Amino acid sequence: MGAAVTVDACGTTRCRVALPAVPLGRVREAAARLAAQxxxxxxxxxxxxxxxxxxxxxxxxxxxxxxxxxxxxxxDAVAVRLGPDVVLWDSELRLAGRAPARRTLGEARCWPVEPLAGIVAVIDLSGAANEVDVALHDVTSMSVDAEAAHGAQLWVRYMPATSLFVRAPTHPAHRAMARHDPLINYAGRPLWLVRGENRAGNDFVTGFDVAAPNWSPSNVDDALVREDVANR
Known part of the structure; x- marks a missing residue:
């Protein structure tokens, strides 16, 4: 992390982090291209x-x-907040000018994690430098209006490996997401142990497989657009 680190009243850490140039550049390019389309x-x-x-x-x-x-x-920045055992479980690209997807639902209600603990790392994709602004939000206290910025952002969700990612579809978080956005199924998502050890018996097998036969990409896109509009 850079020298300037601040912590606000909600426990959000804001810092500068030097990220690897190639993947950062590719993510920025993708965000700009998708927003332009x-x-x-x-x-x-x-x-x-x-x-x-x-x-x-x-x-x-x-x-x-x-x-x-x-x-x-x-x-490294996330581990300062979460400890030495870190699991990556979700990410979300927010394009410039797009309203936060979970404003009405709230962040914590979407996490099938017990006990609930984790960090949402919000990466500012504006600019061209490798050192970027990163906000590290505690999921248990994150405001529904957090980071309602107009620029492109990458939201990355990490949990401690001392908590369990619950895949049972009856978990309240899965039920809430099924009502909020039925096309997002966290129960089948793969997990990545990015630091330390799996101390809670998390399932790191589910989700790592070749995609089953599905609609063509264009039809998937059209169907998702119709579903998204219908759910508004």
């Missing part, structure tokens, strides 16, 4: 953008996003 992207298409087996791989290089999320500099 059209004004609105359904939330589900830009959720889990680090997951090479997810929807986002059709529109950007998820491996580059994963490299950024796993980078030592970013995980």
């Amino acid at each position: 059209r004004g609105h992207w359904p939330v589900a298409l830009l959720s889990g953008v680090h997951n090479p087996w997810g929807y986002a791989q059709r529109f950007l290089d998820a491996w580059q996003v994963l490299d950024l999320c796993e980078s030592d500099a970013l995980v």
Whole structure:
């Protein structure tokens, strides 16, 4: 982390982090390209953008996003808050001018993590330098209006490996997401142990497989757009 580190009343740490140039540049390029293509992207298409087996791989290089999320500099900053055992479980690309996807639901209600603990790292993608502004939000106290900025951002969600990622679909977080955005299924997402040891018996097998046969990318896109509009 850079020299200037501040902590606000909600416990949010704001710092400067020097991220690897190649993946950061690719993520910035993807954010600019997607924003230029059209004004609105359904939330589900830009959720889990680090997951090479997810929807986002059709529109950007998820491996580059994963490299950024796993980078030592970013995980070092997160580990200061979470401790030595860190799991990457979600990411979300927010394009310039886009309203926060979870404003009505709230961040903590979306986390199928017990006991609830974690950090949302919000990376500012504006500018061209490798050293970027990063806000580290505690999920237990994060405001629903946090980081309602107009520039492009990458949101990365980390949990301590001392907590359990609950895959049972009956968990309240999965039920809440099913009502809020039924096309986002956290229960089947892969997890990455990016630092330390798996101390809570988390499942690091589910989600790491070749995608099952599905609609063509264009039809997926059209269907998600219709679903997103219908749910508004």
